[in-house]
Each structure stands twice: as structure tokens, then as C-alpha cells.
Amino acid sequence: MSQQDCDLLIVGAGILGLAHAWAGVRRGLKVRVFERSDRALGASVRNFGQALVTGQAPGPMLDLARQSHGLWCELGKAAGLSLKQKGSLIFARSEAEEAMLEAFCAGRGRELGYRVELLRGAELRDLYGGCFAHHRAALHGMDDQQLFSREALPQMVEYLRGLGVDFHFSTLVRDVDEGIAQTTAGRFTARHIVVCSGHDYQTLLAEPMATLRPSVCRLQMLRARLDQPLDLQHAVLTGLSCVHYGAFADLPEAEAIRQEIRREQPALEAFGIHLLVSPTPYGDLIIGDSHDYGSDAQPFNTEAVDELLVDLAEHTLGGRLHVLERWQGVYGARGPGPFSVLRAGKGVTGVLMHTGLGMSVGLGLGERTVGALLGERDWPVASPA
Template sequence: MSQHDCDLLIVGAGILGLAHAWAGVRRGLKVRVFERSCTPLGASIRNFGQALVTGQAPGPMLDLARQSHGLWAQLGAAAGLAMKQQGSLIFARTAAEEAMLEAFCAGRGQALGYRTELLRGAALDRLYDGRFAHHRAALHGLDDRQLFSREALPQIIDYLAGEGVQFHFSTLVRDVEPGSALTTAGRFSARHIVVCSGHDYQTLLADHMARLQPSVCRLQMLRARPAQPLDLQHALLTGLSCVHYGAFSDLPEAEAIRTEIRRDYPVLEVRGIHLLISPTPYGELIIGDSHDYGSDAVPFNEEGVDELLIELAEHTLGGRLQVLERWQGVYGTRGPGPFSVVRAAEGVSAVLMHTGLGMSVGLGLGERTVAALLGEGEWPEGRAT
């Protein structure tokens, strides 16, 4: 070990990079993390902070989300994270959406042990003093958590630094090869290098990245304040999410929702809009999102998309909103699976998400990848190359 600058060198300080750093330092490894920005500015701080188990597709993603659920409890306690643990609510606004939630609870939800409960009638009316009584039903996901990402990630970084992880911010990694990385701060040697570069597919391992045929998804996002104060403790979704999330999207009942969307509001499908709402610690709400795919994230937002998001959110919340802030979310997508683990060379790997679910599964993915690097377990299955 003394002949190396570190045991584990990680490129990227988003949630995947931090997950690998945490897995490494817990095993007593000497860890360095390199980040080209002065602080994380990518997908991990632009998101909703939702760590969902409920929506994950059966198989690797559900397994990783369940593992991450336990890891979030450990990391949250250790780093002092302000984490909302009341779960999520998926609201059914139409008969088709209600039928979807009923079918899930009676079938897949029960068979695979998703911890959920279907709220209707008096149980629905009791939520937030009847604020959501205009909906038909709500699926309560009991294992779902939510953080304010733009504050949580710096807290995690501070905690890991206190545990001995060495961070190099405003430092670009120009090249990686077995045993070393060339950076703008010089060359560093390492036993293991893990590239967690988000949607940057051209700076490092470009040939390996190109084989994945990835693209970029950009999302329009808002932060708003309700006109009527709402001390929201749950992550909120609607039945629209059932055609996007793998726990529901392949069930027969999801097709009725798609038919309803195409008939009544086709622009929602065209723009990839399904409503997500997350509370901040300050009585505000993060609202989104839309999905626009391409080789790059173009910088121009469409006001019509924001208007649709606000309309959906105001209906769901039963009140008006004041928009405080707008931004673009961005993540890598359209890969051959929900994530890829690329074994580029001896001691050099890349771990990439191809969905916007890094907060939900990232801790488990980092744990499994580091275990595999050290010969403690199998490589994670999403797509391994």
C-alpha cells in the first residue's frame, strides 16, 4: 500500500462517487476523490432527493434499492442528515390510476414484499387535514426516504473527509490507466480507480463509453412555495409515474393509463412529463419533471413545459404555488440497462447510471462494486462489460 498514493481513487463526487468512497473508507482503504467542480453540480444535487424503494423494477434495481435503504439509515445517522422518513404517496387521480394501484397491491406488491398500503376514504381524508381528499386513493410507500440533495451532499462530503477521505475539488482528471490517474494537480497512483463521471462520456474512457451508446436526458425543474403553507413530510407522485417506474410500467393496468394520457393530454407523453414533488426543509417544494433526450443537454427551457408542471402540481396539492427558482436537471440515460459497470482495464472501472435513480440505488451499487473490486462479492448486474 505504501507505494501508492491511495488504495481507491474515485473520479466524481456525485452520489455514486461518494457511495464508493464510503464503501472504501469503511473497509479501511485510503481513498481519494477527484471532482472537476468546486462542489458537486451535476445530477446528484439537481434532483428530488427521493430514495425510492416502491417504484423500483423487480430484479437488480429493487435489490439495490432495498440494500440502499439500510445504508441510508446508517449514513444518515453518521453524517447527521436531515432525512424525511415518512415514505412516499402516489396519488390516483382517475379510475385507471386507482385500478393500477389496486392491482399492484394485490399482485406484484404482495408477491415481492413491497412495503406499501393503499389509502382510501377516511384514511385518505386524514392526510394533512384533508388536503388531498380530492384524489381517489394514495399508495403509501413505507420504505421511501427523501433528502434535500443540495445540502445533503456537502454534508456527506464533510463527514467522509472527517473519516479520512481526501477530496480534490476543482481538479480535472485528464486520463486514467492501470495504477495511475493524470490530473490537473499532477499524477496520482492507486491500486483501484473507479470513474463515476455521470453524463460526461468523452473525457475519460471514451471508447468504452461509446460502446454503451449513451445519451443525455435533461429535465425542467422548479422550486416553489405553496400559497397555503404545507408541512409536507412525504415525497409525492401521481398515477402518471406508473407508466415511468419499473415497478408498475409493465403491468397490464398501466396500458389503460397510457391510453388515458394519449386521449386526454397527449403532450404529457410527448414531453415525458410525470409529476414528482419533494419538500425542502424550508417549507418549499421541488417540482418536476419533463424528459428530453439527446446527445447533449441543450440550455433552452420551454415555458409551456413549466406551465404544465405547475398546473399538475397545483391540482395535486389543491392550491396555488409561487415559483422561486427554475433549473435543468440532467443525467445520463438510454444505456443498455439501468446502470453499467465497465471493467475497462486491470484496476480501472467505470460505474454509470442510465436512469435518474442514483439516489435510490447508488449506495447499494457503490457497496457492491467495492466488494467486487476487493474479491468480496460478485460484480453488480445491470450491464457489466
Template sequence: MHHYDCDLLVVGAGMLGLAHAWAAAKRGLRVKVCERSHTPLGASVRNFGQALVTGQAPGPMLDLARQAHGLWGELGAAAGLALKQQGSLLFARSEAEEALLEAFCAGRARELDYRVELLRGARLNQLYDGRFEHHRAALHGLDDQQLYSREALPQIIAYLARELGVDFHFSTLVRDVETGWAHTTAGRFSARQILVCSGHDYQTLLAEPLAALQPQVCRLQMLRARLKRPLDLQHALLTGLSCVHYGAFADLPESAAIRAQIRREQPALEAHGIHLLISPTPYGELIIGDSHDYGSDASPFNAEAVDRLLLELAEHTLGGELEVLERWQGVYGARGPAPFSVLKVSDGVTAVLMHTGLGMSVGLALGERTVAALLGDGEWPRALAA
């Protein structure tokens, strides 16, 4: 009988890697995680930390986000995360955006039980002492949560190591995986099952099967800023621009008018894939983005014009002047055959990839379902409705 170093070896300590490690360790499996950097530095710490249910397309993504919502509550309590649970506010800035939100609330939200409310008039004006009364309406997504990823991920790692005995190997590159074995810069580990959650690195491991998916990388320009007139923001913020971007809204007939308006009035927003997201940090600052630029590799060059557009949008939405503290580039895997892929590569080797920037929103549920399927305890997750 072969003695394995662990039951499950996870490659990558980003959101998906940690989700799978947690799901397995909770079930009593011996888990090792290898991460090539000294701490997670990829998509999962460069993001807004928004775990959104409201924006998810009906079908598998909405189901996963709803399951992940409860799992965030569980993990947040266990690991001591500063999880904001006030929900999100999506502001309608124009008649077209307001009409879409009305249609969503009257139709899809009712049919599929999205937990939302439309705030107008006095209820809109009461938000944050009238700071947002220059908008026409706000969709309050009650199930949306938000955390500060760059602190939350290390906290999750500390919790998994301390309480659940997960064995982390940082600054350890996994060079190759095969049935039963992972070959790393820290030696060779034997594992009953190997899960590759290596983000948008499509070349180090499993290059051939990943190439078949034709995945791309999306890069986005991000900022951390402080309002000159402070605002103790407790919600994730979006605007009607997100209505043409998120699956819950983008296919509704009312989105055509918003697209037409953007093309007519601010074509640069469409050209750069800009829709405004704002997340509070625990320190009273705001994370602001984002733009979308797709390709086989992420260009290292940021365009100042894009940052300027983002800041103008943010200042208009927040009704105040911003001071920029930090700029960086977000990056995530994009444009594969579906929102995510679960690839059974060979006996005991599975790859899990996101092809969209929704890993925070669905990752914990994906981890639960993939680990359950590995143990013969459930269906394999599918990204497309059967």
C-alpha cells in the same frame, strides 16, 4: 514494492462517487476523490433527493434499492443528514390509476413484499387535514426516503473527510487514467484501483469504451416553489402518471388504460415525458418536476409550456396556488444498455455509470457491491437479471 498515493482514487463527487468512497473508506482503504467543479453540480444536486424503493422494477434494481434503504439510514445517522423517512404518497387521480394501484397491491406488492398500503376514504381524507381528499386513493410507500440533495451531498463530503479521512481534491479535472495512475490538473496520483464515476460526461475519460454503450443524456425541467397556503409536507409525492414511468408498475396490464387516457386527454404530457414528482425541502418549499428530453447532449433551452404543465399538475395535486422561486435543468445519463453499467476497462480501472435517474435510490448499494467485488469479496453488480 510500489508505494501508492491511495488504495482507491474515485473520479467524481456525485452520488455514485461518494457511495464508492464511503464503501471503501468504511473498509479501511485510503481513498482520494477528484471532482472537477468546486462542489458537486451535476445530476446528484439537481434532483428530487428521493430514494425510492416502491417504484423499482422487480429484480436487480429492487434488490439494490432495498439494500440502499438501510445504508441511507446508516449514512444519515453518521453524517447528520435531514433524512425524511415518512415514505412516499402516489395519488390516483382517475379510475384507471386507482385500478392499477389496486392490482399492484393485490398482486406484485404481495408476491415481492413491497411495503405499501392503499389509503382510501377516511384514511386518505385524514392526510394533511384533508388537503388531498380530491384524489381517489393514495399508495403509501413505506420504505421511500427523501433528502435535500444540495445540502446532503456537501454534508456527506464533510463527514467522509472528517471522520473517515477521505482526501478530496475539488476543482481538479482528471485528464486521463491508466493502470495505477490518474493524471489530473493537480498533478499525478498513483492508485491501486481507480473508479470513474463521471456521470454523463462520456468524453473526458474512457471515451471509446463508453461510446460502445451508446449512452444518452436526459434533461428535465425542474422548479422550486412555495405554496401560498403553507403545507408542512413530510412525504415525497407522485401521481398516477408515474405508473407508466416506473418499473414497478409500467409493465402491469392495467397501465395500458392510463397510457390511453393520457393520449386521449393530455397528449402533451406524453410528448414531453411529464410525470409529476414533488419533494419537500427542509425550508417548507417544494421541488417540482419533471419532464424528459433525451439526446446526445442536453439542449440549454427550457420550454415555458412544459413548466406551465408541471405547475398546473402540481397545483391540482396540492390543491393550492404556487409561487415559483427557482427554475433549473436537471440532467442525468440515460438510455444505455441497462439501468446501470459497471465496466472493467483495464487492470485497476473501472467505470460505474447510471443510465437512469435512480442514482439516489440505488447508488449506496452499488458502491457497496462494486467495492466488495474490487476487493475479491463478492459478485460484480449486474443490472440485468441473470
């Protein structure tokens, strides 16, 4: 087939791939995106759609999430995304969880400028007509946003097409080298090639990726509907999340929550469970999740995990749930940091997430990586300088 030229060739049409495409086309580059499936089917559409600032660890991840917040606002308006911007609610169900939220607000939250407020008393009782009054407190993260990923990603593709990005779906990229991509649709050349292949560590850049020793995280996920409808506009979490998210997990108060989990519900730690709830535009709720790490995502779900998730969600939301859909989430995990930017060869760069936070930081990471490719700024790094 004939040679096709572009400035920026991207492998992968998940959130990282689209973020890099947007960053490139905004700079006037000719951009092509290749995706092996007929649409994005990986982590970027199996997730909660939560773009969280509140939970991010101090340092690069918090900086990227704050930058991504502004970019989501801009992209949401331009692409017509259904972007919920009411923030998140982290509910304290126990004394230990309440102490955690209090300590965060008084210390790190204030020192580093997280835009949060602690709701108690009448403010808590007034939330959603009293549905959450059985909790001790709620941390309102005001900068957190949320979208329905399985609709938002295709909308982003159509928006980028309108800006001139060429998409090649159902097209496998077999190999990349300096300026050249060998694909099932022929040979393409580009000034820059960026590989955003999610948790596929074998097809492209296998040797440099192996040095990172990444793994895959498998999650059990549900879509459900409350028997009594709730027009939820916030992302919902509980104090359980404080032992998972970097903004809280290293604080002394998080250890009391860990001890409480081990004493009262050790299965939550065994299965890596903490509750996340995201509303869809249709009144349904996306609920999860568990964490199971390995070299591949095993296909077998555990019913006990789904039962724990439903029980947690019903208690947190104060109502009975009817499960509509179940699936496995999946993402790349446990590399040397929360993300890696691999300069794999002249003109070839790999960008990997090692956490499930691509929606929260991906737009900022794409912006910074493309800026570095063009010599505008330094390369993004996952650890503080």
C-alpha cells in the same frame, strides 16, 4: 509534482462517487476523490432527493434500492443528514390510476414484499387535514426516503473527510490507466481507480463508454411555495408515474393510463412529464419533471412544460404555487440497462447510471462494486441472472 499513493481513487463527487468512497473508507482503504468543479453540480444536486424503493423494477434495481435504504438510514444518522422517512404517496386521480394501484397491491406488491398500503376513504381524507381528499386513492410506500440533495451532498463530503477521505475539488482528471491518474494537480497512483463521471462520456473511458450508446436526459425543474403552507413530510407522485417506473410500467393496467394520457393530455407524453414533488427543510417544494433525450443537454427550456408542471402540482396539492427558482436537471440515460459497471482495464472501473435513480440505488451499487473490486463478491449486473 510528487507521486501520491492511495488504495482507491475515485473520479466524481456525485452520489456514485461518494457511495464508492464511503464503501472504501469503511473497509479501511485510503481513498481520494477528484471532482472537476468546486463542488458537485450535476445530477446529484439537481434532483428530487428521493430514495425510492416502491418504484423500482423487480430484480437488481429493487435489490439495490432495498440495500440502499438501510445504508441511507445508517449514513443519515452518522452524517447528520436531514432525512425524511415518512415514505412516499402516489395519488390516483382517475379510475385508471386507481385500478393500477389496486392491481399492484394485490399482485406484484404482495408477491415481492413491497411495503405499501392503499389509502382510501377516511384514511385518505385525514391526510394533511384533507388537502388530498379530492383524489381517489393513495399508495403509501413505507420504505421511501427523501433528502435535500444540495445540502446533503456537501454534508456527506464533510463526513467522509472526517473519516479520512481526501477530496480534490476543482481538479480535472485528464486520463486514467492501470494504477495511474493524470490530473491538473499532478500524477497520482492507486491500487483501484473508479470513474463515476456522470453524463460526461468524452473525458475518460470514451471508447468503452461509446459501446454502451448512452444518452443524456434533460429535465425541467422548479422550486415553489404554496400560498397556504403545507408541512409536507412525504414525497408525492401521481398515477402518471406508473408509466415511468419499473415497478408498474409493464403491468397490464399501465396501458389504460397511457391511453388516458394520449386521449386527454397528449402533451404529457410528448414532453415525458410525470409529477414528482419533494419537500425541502424550509417549506419549499421541488417540482418536476420532463424528459428530453439527446447526445447533449440543450440549454433552452420550454415555458409550456413549466406551465404543465405547475398545473399538475397545483391540482395534486390542492393549492396555488408561487415559483421561486427554475433549473435544468440532467442525468445519463438510455444505456443497455439501468446502470453499467465497466471493467475498462486492469485496476480501472467505470460506473454509470442510465436512469435518474442514482439516489435510490447508488449507495448499494457503490457497496457492491467496491466489494467486487476487493474480491468479496460478484460484480453487480443490471439484469437478472
